[in-house]
Amino acid sequence: MRFLVNSNHLLPERCLSGNSSRISQIPIIPQPLLNYKFPFNPKLQLLLAGKQILLDDIPFPFDEIQSHYENGYITYRKGIEYQGKLPVCVRCGNKDPQQFGSFMCARCGEQCLYCRHCIMMGRISECTPLIGWNGSEPVTEVPDKIMGWSGTLSKGQQEASDLVVEAILQNKEWLIWAVCGAGKTEVLFAGIEAALSAKKRICIATPRTDVVLELFPRLKAAFPAIDIAALYGGSEDRHVYAPLTIATTHQLLRFYHAFDAIILDEVDAFPYTVEESLQYAAIQARKPVSAMIYLTATPNQKWQRECRSGQRNFTTIPARFHRHSLPVPQFKWCGNWQKLLYKDKLPPNVIQWVKSRLDSGKQALLFFPHIPMMEKALAILRPLTPNIEAVHAEDPERKEKVQKMRSKELKLLLTTTILERGVTFPNIDVAVIGAEDIIFTESALVQIAGRAGRSKDYPDGVVTFFHYGKTEEMLKARRQILMMNREGFKVGLLDRESFKKEGRI
Amino acid sequence: MNNFQQERCLICGQFITAVVGWGWIFSMETEHVICEACEGKLERIEGETCKICGRSFEALANTFRIGEICNDCCRWEEDLQWQGLLEKNFSLFHYNDFLKEVIAKFKYRGDYILAKVFSDEIKSRLGNMEADLFIPIPLSEERLYERGFNQAEALLLEAGFAPVKMLTRVHSEKQSKKSRTERIHLPQVFQLIPAPQLQGRKVILVDDIYTTGSTLRHAAKLLKEAGAFSVNSLTIAR
Incomplete structure (x- = not known):
């Protein structure tokens, strides 16, 4: 669409004439002053507060939108x-x-540039205004009793929880570096409660839809009287205004200066370039003065350095809630395993490892760097047991196979890095075949090792990295795990026996 | 071609690995806009097809064809009102789940650039056909404003053909929400902008998908009545 620039506001122009411009070409977009006497539409307020959406997403007549703009309630960007x-x-x-x-x-009558990167959320082009809200925020009622959760926290969780509360109330940035299986979600509850009772709008953002779906009922149970919006691609709640929002990181793109606190889960889950655009989304979505809590088990090198040198506020939860130490990976050299695979063989120590799991009846997860090699290994291992499957990101039966593993129908599950995080099987051993591959970064390997020993009934698990030459990443991963175990013991989060057994391999 | 920046696949965004060899250096090989993996997911319509609508007979049971023509086309041809209006339709690819997604992103999300995915194919197909005028199936004014561009026109333009915008369309409910009978017994949705150059010309209609053939036949009817010599059509999907 095109606009005419008036002295103090923009006027839309539907029929194309010479002296109108596209919004991208207008140097400074005038914003009319807020007219307090204007009877604004509360439904528009609910839809637009803290948002940046397209005209096509707004089910109100354009004239009404324009009059809200002219009276200062709506912004065009x-x-x-x-x-x-x-x-x-x-x-x-x-x-x-x-x-x-x-x-x-056809809307502006010119050659019009558009962004392909975020086109799945509606096309943004040079003639597309982003619509936002400039009036007051909707008032939300807070019940007397906000939290319905009454569990107890471990000592490590409690410390982190207190810091989250403080960071949220004082608008700080804080990193919670919590080992896999530390119980991150419970650590957030007190912070969420504090935010809600201070009438702050809060958002938990996570990279994956599965996590939104898993977290939503847990939050609903913990905060029964609070409206919670769950946002992911295709969800119903797209335009719901709620004091507590749980969204995929991608959905943050629809928000602008919306949240007083954002909790960003698994900041490291994506390659850097993707991460960059998600970071951008998070910065757009938070208010200029707001709190930001980062949650991760495996911060990247840069962040680790910043933590060590005191440039970044952080807290560690170095031990699991069940007070047993993290399984430390063992390194086993397995020769040129790729060459062997081409001859339809697997290294003898890998076969041995698999056989001993099958004999003892313990389930195992085997990670491979690439799909074709995994398929070959599947064919080689299948004669040993019929209860074996392989899974990768584009596998249409991915869910079913993971479910079969959960229900113990499967003895062995071969996988690419897609199962490196988020999945919990109570009693398993883990192996990586070809741990030297570049796909296995420090954080991937720490996450993979973190799959073992997660349940308090089966806190032990063997983690073996089969390799053809140790890499720096493997060493860093092991160092990180050992460091966490040492720290966990030092601060009294681990039982002595457990530390003795595992901590010093 | 940009030699310093690696090209990305228009569909999946992965880098396209060009096979660099002497042939690549010395030949004017056409630029690849999609990667091999995506190319593999597009299923070309090959082998025996219906002589009228271009549907593949390969996956079609024999009970659905009568000689060289499919049942649907027979039904059209039995009706005197529609007989012989559409000479022949050519469709490039099977409308499988993958193509469905690509076309949806192209026309509903409005990712105009995806028109380039089909350019080479359209160029070689239309190049082999005798034609005077290439007419895209139009959108109503409202729909055109909503989408920002007409997908059929985009396909022609990106393939290097000049679209002749001779038809207009009356605004109505979306085609994809109607059943076959509803579509066929529709009153004429197109209008012709008076065009003297149509007399005795060979016309090719262009659209994105052939579903029941109703859209193309309605347009063909109008064009034939106004004096076109023949009407053929080309669609991306069938």
């Missing part, structure tokens, strides 16, 4: 901006010239 000559998508932060396209646009 550019969808595409230019940094010098380079276009930037204001919604998702995309700057890669290859990720833009252009077309002869």
Whole structure:
């Protein structure tokens, strides 16, 4: 669409004439002052507060939107901006010239540049305004009793929980570095309660839809009287205003200066470039003065350095809630396993490892760096047991296979890195075949090792990295796990026997 | 071609690994816009097809065909009102789940650039056909504003053909929400902008999907009545 620039506001122009412009070409977009006498529509307020959405997403007549703008309640922002000559998508932060396209646009009558990166949330082009809210925020009622959860926290959890409360109330940034299986979710409850009772709007963002779906009922149970919006691709709650929101990181793109506190889960789960755009989304979604809590089991090198040198506020939960130490990976050299696979063989020590699990009846998870090799290994191992499957990201039966593993129908599950995080099988051993592959970064290996020994009934698990030459990443992963165990023991979160047994391999 | 920046697949965004060899250096090999994996998921319509609508007979039971023509086309041809209007339709690919997604992203999400995915194929198909005018199936004004562009026109433009915008469309409910009978017994949804150059010309209609053939036949009817010599059509999917 095109706008005419008036002295103090924009006027939409539907029929194309010469002196109108597209919103991206208007140097400064005038924002009319808020007219307190204007009877604004509370439904628009609920829809738009803290948002940045497209006109097509707003089920109200355009005239009503325009009059809210003219009275200062609605903001129009550019969808595409230019940094010098380079276009930037204001919604998702995309700057890669290859990720833009252009077309002869029927809405503005010109060649119109659009962002391909976030197109699944509606097309942003040079003539697309982003619509936001400039009036007051909706008032939400807070019940007297906010939290319905009455569990107890371990000592490590309690410390972290107190710090989360403080960070949220004082608008700080804080990293919670909690080992796999530490019980991260419970650590958040007190912070969420404090935020809600201070009438703050809070959001938990996580990279994966599975986690949203898993967390939603737990939060609902913990905060029974609070409206909670669960947002993911295709969810019903898309335009629900709630004091507590749980969303995939991707969904944050629809928010602008919305939250007083954001809890960002598994910051390290994606490769850096993807992470960058998600970080952009999180920064857009938080208010200029707000709290940010990062949760992860495996911060990247840069963050670890910042933690060590005191540049980043952080707290560790170095031990699992069940007070047993983390299984420490053993390194086993297995020769040129790829060459053997081409001859339809597996290294003898790998076969041995698998056989001894089958004999003792303990389930095992085997990680492979690439799908074709995993398929070969599957064919080799199948004669040993019929209860074996292989799974990868695009496997249509992925869910079913993981379910079969849970119900113990399967003895062995071969997998790529997709099962490195998020899944819990109570009593398993874990092996990585080809741990030297570049796909197995420090954080991937720590997460993989973190699959074993998660249940308090079966706190032990064997973790073996079969390799053809140790890598720096493998050593770093083991060092990180040993460091956490030492720290956990030092601060009294581990039982002595457990530390003796595992901590010093 | 940009030699410094690796090209990304238009569909999945993965880098396209060009096979660099002497042939690559010395030949003017056409630029790849999609990766091999995505190319593999597009199923070309090959082998024996219906002589009218271009549907593949391969996966079709014999009971659904009568000689060289499929049952649906027979039903159209039995009706005097529709007989012989559409000479022949050519469709490039099977409308499988993958193509469904690509077309949905192209036309509903409005990712215009995806028109390039089909450019080479359209170029070679249309190049082999005798034609005077390429006419895209139009959108109503409302729908055009909503989408920002007409997908059929985009397909022609990106393949290097000049679309002749001779038809307009009256706004109505979305085609994809109607059943076959509803579609066939529809009143004429198209209108012709008076065009003297249509007399005795060979027309090719272009659209994204052939579903029942009703859209194309309604347009063909109008064009034939206005003096077109023949009407053929090309669609991406069938």
